[in-house]
Amino acid sequence: MGIDEHMRAVVARGYGGVEVLELVTVPLPEPGPGQVRVRVEAATVNPVDLVTRSGALVEAGLMTARECTGIGWDVAGIVDQVGVGAGEFVPGQRVVGMRDLLDVSVGAYAEYLVLDATAVAPAPPGVSAAAAATLPLNGLTALQSLDLLDLVAGDTLLVTGAAGAVGGFAVELAVRRGLRVIAQAGAADEDYVRGLGAEWVVGRDTSDLAGDVRRLVPGGVSGALDTAGLGVRALAAVRTRGAYVTVVGGSAPLPLRGIRVHQQWISADGAALAELAAMDLTLRVADVLPLERAAEAHDRLAAGGIRGRLVLAPRDGA
CATH class of the missing domain: 3.90.180.10 (Medium-chain alcohol dehydrogenases, catalytic domain)
Known part of the structure; x- marks a missing residue:
């Protein structure tokens, strides 16, 4: 050879x-x-x-x-x-x-x-x-996670770790779907995630994440995309019978209050990737x-x- x-x-x-x-x-x-x-x-x-x-x-x-x-x-x-x-x-x-x-x-x-x-x-x-x-990996993870949440235009979405690779794509894609996004991110990243289209930003301190979110959205958000693996802290911000998706293995909480809980496992998808590639994402x-x-x-x-x-x-x- x-x-x-x-x-x-x-x-x-x-x-x-x-x-x-x-x-x-x-x-x-x-x-x-x-x-x-x-x-x-x-x-x-x-x-x-x-x-x-x-x-x-x-x-x-x-x-x-x-x-x-x-x-x-x-x-x-x-x-x-x-x-x-x-x-x-x-x-x-x-x-x-x-x-x-x-x-x-x-x-x-x-x-x-x-x-x-x-x-x-x-x-x-x-x-x-x-x-x-x-x-590919991060964009498809965000896209497939949003598909699992199955929210509709006008719904509210919490994205944890919103300044990260998956989180950033999730914010952009969610806004394009007409969702109202609360981004959990540090103060240094606030301008960035707002530039992606987040309507509200809550800080890096997640000790009272549910309280911070519910003060902005009484009753809780329609769904949460938990890229930071916060588990029950993010779940507590979701309204009863809402939806929750984590992308961090082993961090999925129990489906309390009738909330649909999913662990997203990535799969290759060339057709979806082609759509992402044509979107001019950040x-x-x-x-x-x-x-x-x-x-x-x-x-x-x-x-x-x-x-x-x-x-x-x-x-x-x-």
Whole structure:
């Protein structure tokens, strides 16, 4: 096998801290029927990557232990090769995509990634690859969570962690649906979330979140999208027989007062991703680092305080 039939990727050798991340050379993957191979220009670093690397997903029974575990979910890049029946995708096309399989030996932290064509969409026009890569996982999580809430125009929605990646998309998408949004965010982020369309903002202190929200919306909000994993504190802000969705695993409270409670588990959806890519949503990049600095990106994300996403670029120019 020639050198051009290999690629670089970052994997986790075992589980633990950033020391288990390793830059390796692996065979270039080949797309099968209904798949496309993407030459990765940018791969986003998300909190789930840190959880995967730590081994917590193995402990939770969500994946099996591997000697090498693939890291990274979403990418932006250029279609390099297409399999039979891959729809309308063609080589040279700029795309975004997301893998939703946890149990893989190579993930999105790689120079190439093979995805099902149904998990890929044309890239948002006029933005960098780094910015485009921040859309799939977080944008789809927000969209699918709002679908679960099933609210209608004029309803009120609490979004916790509204200045975060999922929360920010949730605010924007909710406003586009005609919802009235209360954003839970820190004082430094108030102007930002108001700029996304939030009607009210409650502070980072969540000790009396329900009281703060109910003073603004007597009786409670129609629904809550809890991206911060606040659980019962966010649930208490919801009216009786309202709706609640969490995106943080293990944080779903009991369905008190007839409230519909859901845990959102993300799934790839190229058609929905194409709709998101055409919406001109706010895409935030904190920094772009080369692939070999993945450990540094994990450390920075774990330290907190980052607004926007850290992005890995297998090549210069993302």
